[in-house]
Amino acid sequence: MTDVSPAADVTYPADGFALFPDRSVVALRVNGDLKDLSTIVTADDAVEPVLIDSADGLSILRHSTAHVMAQAVQRIKPQSNLGIGPPITDGFYFDFGNVDPFTPEDLKAIKKEMERIVRENQRFVRRVVDETEARELMADEPFKLELISLAGGPGSGANAAEGASAEIGAGELTVYENVNRDGEVVWRDLCRGPHVPGTRYVANGWDLTRVAGAYWRGSEKNPQLQRIYGTAWPTKDELRAYQQRLEEAAKRDHRKLGKELDLFSFPDEIGPGLSVFHPKGGIIRYEIERYMRERLLASGYEVVNTPHITKGDLFMTSGHLQWYADGMYPPMVLDEVVDADGHVSREGQEYYLKPMNCPFHNLIFRSRGRSYRELPLRLSEFGSVYRYEKSGTLSGLTRVRGMTQDDTHIYVTADQVKGELTHSLDFVLQTLRDYGLNDFYLELSTKEDGNPKFIGADELWTEATETLREVAEASGLELVPDPGGAAFYGPKISVQARDAIGRTWQMSTIQLDFNQPERFELEYTGPDGEKHRPVMIHRALFGSVERFFAILLEHYAGAFPVWLAPVQxxxxxxxxxxxxxxxxxxxxxxxxxxxxxxxxxxxxxxxxxxxxxxxxxxxxxxxxxxxxxxxxxxxxxxxxxxxxxxxxxxxxxxxxxxxxxxxxxxxxxxxx
Structure with missing residues (x-):
C-alpha cells in the first residue's frame, strides 16, 4: 500500500488533486479511523490511503453521491425534509419527508440537477458542532433534530434508526457543508462522514434506480417518507457492468421463475408472506430436505419434532418476548375450561406461534438427567416457524412470514466448544458445496457495547467471540467483521456465499450461546459427579428452506442439476x-x-x-x-x-x- 504518512504536520488539500490527481484515493485511514483527505495528520500518525475501489472507498463515494442527490431534491422541491442517506450494498438511498411520491419525471429532473451540482465542483467541508449549533443549523429539518436528540444516548449510532449510523455516531456531532467556488455554503447536512473531497469525484458512474416508501426510523407508527435508491461506481464501465448484472438478476428473479416453471405461489386467500409449493416445486423442496436429512443422520445428529404453538411462558423464559416480540404474531387466548354444569369458558392462557425452535429443544434437553457421556448432543428439526414481518419487507421466498428452518441445537461441554464449532463449520461448507455453492467468505457478528439488546455477562461474550474468531480464521476463508450484528443471546459466524452472477447471500449461521442454558437451568453430570452447565450452539444451514430454495433457483436460473430437477x-x-x-x-x-x-x-x-x-x-x-x-x-x-x-x-x-x-x-x- 502507498505510504502517505507525512514527515511533519500537514493538511491534505481539500480537493485531493495535489497528491492524487487521478482521484484514486478518496479518504485516509488515520490510526485505524476513516478520515477526510483534508484531515491534519502528524509524523507520529499511521496513515493509509483509502482507494476509491476498496470497500470503504466505495461506501464513501456512494454516501457522497447520496448527498449530491439530496441537495438536488431540495433544489427542486425546497419544502422537502431530509431523512437519512446511508451507503448500502452496491449503492445508496436517501429518505425525504413532506414530499409527494416521486415520479419518473421527478427522477429525470433530479438527475439533471445532480449533473449540475457535479459540474459546480462543490467542496465537502466537515464541521464539528455542539448540540446547540447543530440545532440552529438544522432548525428546518425535523428528522435531523430528532437524531440530534438521540446522539450519545442508548439509541445513538446504528440503533437510532435504520441506516442512521451514517448520520450520527458515538462522540462528537458533525455537519458537512457543500461550499461553491466562491466559498459560499450552498447546502448542508448532519452527517458523520467521511466524504470525498468534492462533487467532481461523483462525475463518473452513477444512476438513480428506483423509488419506494419507508417509515421514519423503520416504525409504522412514524411518518411515511419517500425513498430514492441509486448506485455509484468509480467508472462508467463499472456502472455498465453493474447494470448488466441487474439485467441478468432480473432474468433470474425467483418470483418470475417460480411462476414460469409452476413451482410455488402466494394465494391472496392465505395471506402475505405465506407460500404454497406446487408439485414441481414440492419435489425440488423434497429433494433439498431429503439430502440434508441424510447428511444430518450420517454426521451424528438426532431428529426431534416440536409443536407449532406454545404457552407464552416459554418465550418469556427464553427472552424472545422481551427482545423479539415485535417479530412475533400476536398471542391467541386458549385453554377451554368446562365447569360442573358443562359450560365452556376460556381460562385466558396466551399461546404464541413459535418464531424459533431453540426453546423447545432446551425443554427436550431438560426432560431428563443428562451425562457428559451424551455430549455433544445434536438435536435437529425441520421446524416450521412464524414471524410477523412487516408487509413492506416481504419479498417472494427470501422474506416470508411462514418458513421451515433446518434448525440444529448442539449441547456441549466447555472443552468441546471449539471442536464442535469446527465440526459444524466443516459440515456446513461441505453440504453447501454439494448443492452447487462453492464461493464463500465468513462474517463474524458481535455485540455493540452499551446496547441493552445484548444480554449476558461481558466476559462470556468476549470468550464466545474469540472462540468463534479462532474457528473462522482456522478455516482459511476471508473473515469480515459485523459489529452489532449478533443475536441478543450471543455472537455468530455467518457463511456468505456468492452465486453464479457474483451476488452475495447470507447462508448458514453458527451461533454460540452461554445465555439460554442459564435461563433454562440446563445441566449435565460431569465425570466428577457434579452438575455443570452446557454450552449451546445454534446452527441453521439453510436459514430457511424457502429462502434456500429461492437462492438455488436464482443461482441456477431455474436450470437445476439433474438430481434437483422436478422432471429429470x-x-x-x-x-x-x-x-x-x-x-x-x-x-x-x-x-x-x-x-x-x-x-x-x-x-x-x-x-x-x-x-x-x-x-x-x-x-x-x-x-x-x-x-x-x-x-x-x-x-x-x-x-x-x-x-x-x-x-x-x-x-x-x-x-x-x-x-x-x-x-x-x-x-x-x-x-x-
Missing amino acids: VVGIPVADDFAPYLDEIVARLRASGVRAEVDHSDDRMPKKIRTHTTQKVPLQLIAGEQDRSAGTVSFRFRDGSQTNGIPVDEAIDKIVAAIAGKLLVNTAEDLA
Whole structure:
C-alpha cells in the first residue's frame, strides 16, 4: 500500500488533486479511523490511503453521491425534509419527508440537477458542532433534530434508526457543508462522514434506480417518507457492468421463475408472506430436505419434532418476548375450561406461534438427567416457524412470514466448544458445496457495547467471540467483521456465499450461546459427579428452506442439476408410433428412481422440444424408427446440443450416474 504518512504536520488539500490527481484515493485511514483527505495528520500518525475501489472507498463515494442527490431534491422541491442517506450494498438511498411520491419525471429532473451540482465542483467541508449549533443549523429539518436528540444516548449510532449510523455516531456531532467556488455554503447536512473531497469525484458512474416508501426510523407508527435508491461506481464501465448484472438478476428473479416453471405461489386467500409449493416445486423442496436429512443422520445428529404453538411462558423464559416480540404474531387466548354444569369458558392462557425452535429443544434437553457421556448432543428439526414481518419487507421466498428452518441445537461441554464449532463449520461448507455453492467468505457478528439488546455477562461474550474468531480464521476463508450484528443471546459466524452472477447471500449461521442454558437451568453430570452447565450452539444451514430454495433457483436460473430437477427426463417421440418404445424406457427409468415421463401431447416434435427446453428439463430422450430398430435413443440437452444413437442400457446408466453425482447437465459435454 502507498505510504502517505507525512514527515511533519500537514493538511491534505481539500480537493485531493495535489497528491492524487487521478482521484484514486478518496479518504485516509488515520490510526485505524476513516478520515477526510483534508484531515491534519502528524509524523507520529499511521496513515493509509483509502482507494476509491476498496470497500470503504466505495461506501464513501456512494454516501457522497447520496448527498449530491439530496441537495438536488431540495433544489427542486425546497419544502422537502431530509431523512437519512446511508451507503448500502452496491449503492445508496436517501429518505425525504413532506414530499409527494416521486415520479419518473421527478427522477429525470433530479438527475439533471445532480449533473449540475457535479459540474459546480462543490467542496465537502466537515464541521464539528455542539448540540446547540447543530440545532440552529438544522432548525428546518425535523428528522435531523430528532437524531440530534438521540446522539450519545442508548439509541445513538446504528440503533437510532435504520441506516442512521451514517448520520450520527458515538462522540462528537458533525455537519458537512457543500461550499461553491466562491466559498459560499450552498447546502448542508448532519452527517458523520467521511466524504470525498468534492462533487467532481461523483462525475463518473452513477444512476438513480428506483423509488419506494419507508417509515421514519423503520416504525409504522412514524411518518411515511419517500425513498430514492441509486448506485455509484468509480467508472462508467463499472456502472455498465453493474447494470448488466441487474439485467441478468432480473432474468433470474425467483418470483418470475417460480411462476414460469409452476413451482410455488402466494394465494391472496392465505395471506402475505405465506407460500404454497406446487408439485414441481414440492419435489425440488423434497429433494433439498431429503439430502440434508441424510447428511444430518450420517454426521451424528438426532431428529426431534416440536409443536407449532406454545404457552407464552416459554418465550418469556427464553427472552424472545422481551427482545423479539415485535417479530412475533400476536398471542391467541386458549385453554377451554368446562365447569360442573358443562359450560365452556376460556381460562385466558396466551399461546404464541413459535418464531424459533431453540426453546423447545432446551425443554427436550431438560426432560431428563443428562451425562457428559451424551455430549455433544445434536438435536435437529425441520421446524416450521412464524414471524410477523412487516408487509413492506416481504419479498417472494427470501422474506416470508411462514418458513421451515433446518434448525440444529448442539449441547456441549466447555472443552468441546471449539471442536464442535469446527465440526459444524466443516459440515456446513461441505453440504453447501454439494448443492452447487462453492464461493464463500465468513462474517463474524458481535455485540455493540452499551446496547441493552445484548444480554449476558461481558466476559462470556468476549470468550464466545474469540472462540468463534479462532474457528473462522482456522478455516482459511476471508473473515469480515459485523459489529452489532449478533443475536441478543450471543455472537455468530455467518457463511456468505456468492452465486453464479457474483451476488452475495447470507447462508448458514453458527451461533454460540452461554445465555439460554442459564435461563433454562440446563445441566449435565460431569465425570466428577457434579452438575455443570452446557454450552449451546445454534446452527441453521439453510436459514430457511424457502429462502434456500429461492437462492438455488436464482443461482441456477431455474436450470437445476439433474438430481434437483422436478422432471429429470422427458421422452419425445418423433411420431406417435414411437411413443410405446419410449414408454418402455421411461418405465425402466422410473424403476431406478428417475423422475421421467413421455410427452403424449398432440404437439409436433419441434414444439415439444421447445416446450421442455423452456421448462428447463435437463435431459430429453428422442426416438424415431432408427433408434427403435437399433435399441438406442438420442439425448438432447438444454443448450440445444444432441448426442445420437446411445444404447438404451448405456443411456439409463448415464442418467442414473448423473443423478447420483449431482451433476449440472446443460450440454452434451456435461454427460460425456
